[in-house]
Amino acid sequence: MKLNRIAAGVVALTTALALSACGGSSGGSASSEKTFAEGTTMARLADAGTIKIGTKFDQPLFGLAGPDGTPEGFDVEIGKIIADELGISADKIQWVETVSQNREPFIQNGQVDIVVATYTINDTRKQVVDFAGPYYIAGQSFLVPKGNPNNITDPENLGDNVICTVTGSTSEKNIREYTNNVITVDKYSDCLEPIRTGQAKALTTDNVILAGLVSQNPDEFEVTDGTFTSEPYGIGLAKGDDEFRAFINDTLEASFTDGRWEEAWKKTAGTVLPTPEPPEIDRY
Numbered sequence: 001m002k003l004n005r006i007a008a009g010v011v012a013l014t015t016a017l018a019l020s021a022c023g024g025s026s027g028g029s030a031s032s033e034k035t036f037a038e039g040t041t042m043a044r045l046a047d048a049g050t051i052k053i054g055t056k057f058d059q060p061l062f063g064l065a066g067p068d069g070t071p072e073g074f075d076v077e078i079g080k081i082i083a084d085e086l087g088i089s090a091d092k093i094q095w096v097e098t099v100s101q102n103r104e105p106f107i108q109n110g111q112v113d114i115v116v117a118t119y120t121i122n123d124t125r126k127q128v129v130d131f132a133g134p135y136y137i138a139g140q141s142f143l144v145p146k147g148n149p150n151n152i153t154d155p156e157n158l159g160d161n162v163i164c165t166v167t168g169s170t171s172e173k174n175i176r177e178y179t180n181n182v183i184t185v186d187k188y189s190d191c192l193e194p195i196r197t198g199q200a201k202a203l204t205t206d207n208v209i210l211a212g213l214v215s216q217n218p219d220e221f222e223v224t225d226g227t228f229t230s231e232p233y234g235i236g237l238a239k240g241d242d243e244f245r246a247f248i249n250d251t252l253e254a255s256f257t258d259g260r261w262e263e264a265w266k267k268t269a270g271t272v273l274p275t276p277e278p279p280e281i282d283r284y
Helices: 002-031 041-048 074-085 100-108 170-175 188-197 207-216 242-258 260-266
Strands: 051-055 063-065 093-097 129-138 140-145 163-166 182-185 202-206 221-223 231-238
Touching (some): 041 242, 051 074, 051 100, 074 242, 100 231, 140 170, 140 188, 188 207, 231 242
Parallel strands (some): 051 093
Antiparallel strands (some): 140 202, 140 221
16 A cells, blocks of 8 residues: 555656646747737737838849749848847748838838838938948949959049949949049949940949849959948838837847858858948947
């Protein structure tokens, strides 16, 4: 009888331990989930299990639609890093094509949760939306024939070389501060043929756009080192959402140090451009 009571006690103890282990396992799984303060944008998105991210669909290396329509590029990878910190997997991201003219309206109207689309931070835009970042500093540079036969390296050594850019663009305004030997076209890609024929010696605009053109014509062209303007790319979000902005800034800073940012760069824009140092976050 005494032995039976001992045996029963052992069974009970074993069962209790087993149940405790199961309970501990369940608790561990729950604690690994992302949790955020109630009422925050992070909590809303995490609970929904999805996020709408606006990005370019026509920008090689940063945001270019693939064969299945899903965009690929550095901006896209940055968006995935942010989604992952919310506990949202890449296949649950809703990608929304966002062009330059509709970035602010899409944020203001709630059509997207964030915009990651070669989006320069400036004071005018900050009047209607907020920015996290920057996560990359772009700048105006030159696309030249492979080998740079005319030794074009910066706007102050252009000599008589003719430079091509887009009519009415900021790039045209900037380059005319250095030379009047400028021809203009409707699209940046339209500058490639004048360079091929010798009518122009270089194309100038944002180095990201140039890198994308080179990626499509790697045997013909290259991008010169260095830039002569500064274009800090940020992540656009709703005006006044300070908690969400701080969360994204924290996520970006973590990716700068843990290797995710560099990995994202190297497999996208880094196939053409050298790997830069991560920029300093502007926590305005």
